[in-house]
Amino acid sequence: MSIDQVRAYFGFTKMPFGKSLPPSALYRSQGHQEAVARIAFLVGEAAIGVVTGEVGSGKTVAARAAVAELEPSRHSVVYLPNPAVGARGLYAELVSRLGAEPRFHKAALIAQATSLLAAECSERGRHPVVLVDEAHLLDSAQLEELRLLTSSEMDSADQFALVLIGQPLLRARLRLGSFAALEQRLALRYVVPPMSPEETAGYVSHHAKLALLTELPGKHHRVAGISCGRVPCHGRQGEPGPGLGVAGAPAGWGAQRDW
Numbered sequence: 003m004s005i006d007q008v009r010a011y012f013g014f015t016k017m018p019f020g021k022s023l024p025p026s027a028l029y030r031s032q033g034h035q036e037a038v039a040r041i042a043f044l045v046g047e048a049a050i051g052v053v054t055g056e057v058g059s060g061k062t063v064a065a066r067a068a069v070a071e072l073e074p075s076r077h078s079v080v081y082l083p084n085p086a087v088g089a090r091g092l093y094a095e096l097v098s099r100l101g102a103e104p105r106f107h108k109a110a111l112i113a114q115a116t117s118l119l120a121a122e123c124s125e126r127g128r129h130p131v132v133l134v135d136e137a138h139l140l141d142s143a144q145l146e147e148l149r150l151l152t153s154s155e156m157d158s159a160d161q162f163a164l165v166l167i168g169q170p171l172l173r174a175r176l177r178l179g180s181f182a183a184l185e186q187r188l189a190l191r192y193v194v195p196p197m198s199p200e201e202t203a204g205y206v207s208h209h210a211k212l213a214l215l216t217e218l219p220g221k222h223h224r225v226a227g228i229s230c231g232r233v234p235c236h237g238r239q240g241e242p243g244p245g246l247g248v249a250g251a252p253a254g255w256g257a258q259r260d261w
């Protein structure tokens with residue numbers, strides 16, 4: 003039996019369990035809602051936090067949903083999907099996602115990252131939000147760099163939110179004595195739980211129902227606090243483009259992104 007026959011049999015307009023659901027179409031399990039709320043808390047407090055969970059538990063989609071809620075004119079979101087780029091690479095990515103050319107020498111690069119983050123706040127009135135996904139892949143040097151970045155002498159008003167998202171190994175690593183300084187600075191640690199049997203049944207029927215629709219739920223209304231809107235991306239001088247707003251993610255990021 004071909005996929006087309008399966009689709010025709012069930013009356014699906016597309017196959018269920020598609021990966022590119024807009025935030026409006028996500029299934030609002032308890033774990034999902036809590037993860038979104040906690041990421042929003044970290045953003046509001048400009049604090050550092052860790053969200054962990056097993057592969058496929060919905061960490062990345064929760065981060066996407068939380069970011070879709072943010073007011074683009076008030077936040078600069080930098081999403082780093084793959085931290086396996088070394089300590090210098092982390093800073094270089096941060097700098098380029100904030101719209102600048104990374105400096106060559108590491109010391110200059112660190113200063114550049116710090117001042118760009120501060121400038122977002124002081125000059126553009128936007129609060130930086132840095133999300134590091136797959137953060138269990140951060141090596142010791144990178145974790146130390148993040149600690150330094152978050153404890154640099156930025157004005158308290160210029161602090162940024164840092165959300166480390168990763169597999170359970172991340173929490174275990176942070177508990178090691180060598181990362182105590184970073185661990186102590188965490189405002190929040192959240193473990194995305196597995197869905198309950200009832201939620202699992204709801205999740206399956208949710209995806210099946212979406213597959214019957216010709217169009218996914220509205221793009222510009224709110225469903226119980228989850229914004230269904232796209233996050234428009236704003237270039238550095240306000241021109242449209244893949245710059246700030248959601249740096250490091252292509253336009254349309256708030257809606258049909260595959261992360």
Ligand SMILES: Nc1ncnc2c1ncn2[C@@H]1O[C@H](COP(=O)(O)OP(=O)(O)O)[C@@H](O)[C@H]1O
Binds near residue numbers: 020058062
């Ligand atoms: N709340 C949800 N509603 C709908 N689909 C979800 C939800 N959470 C996860 N998924 C599905 O599961 C897949 C894996 O989720 P993802 O966030 O990438 O997991 P993780 O980042 O924890 O490994 C997503 O591509 C999405 O299709």
Ligand SMILES: [Mg+2]
Binds near residue numbers: 135136
């Ligand atoms: Mg993920």
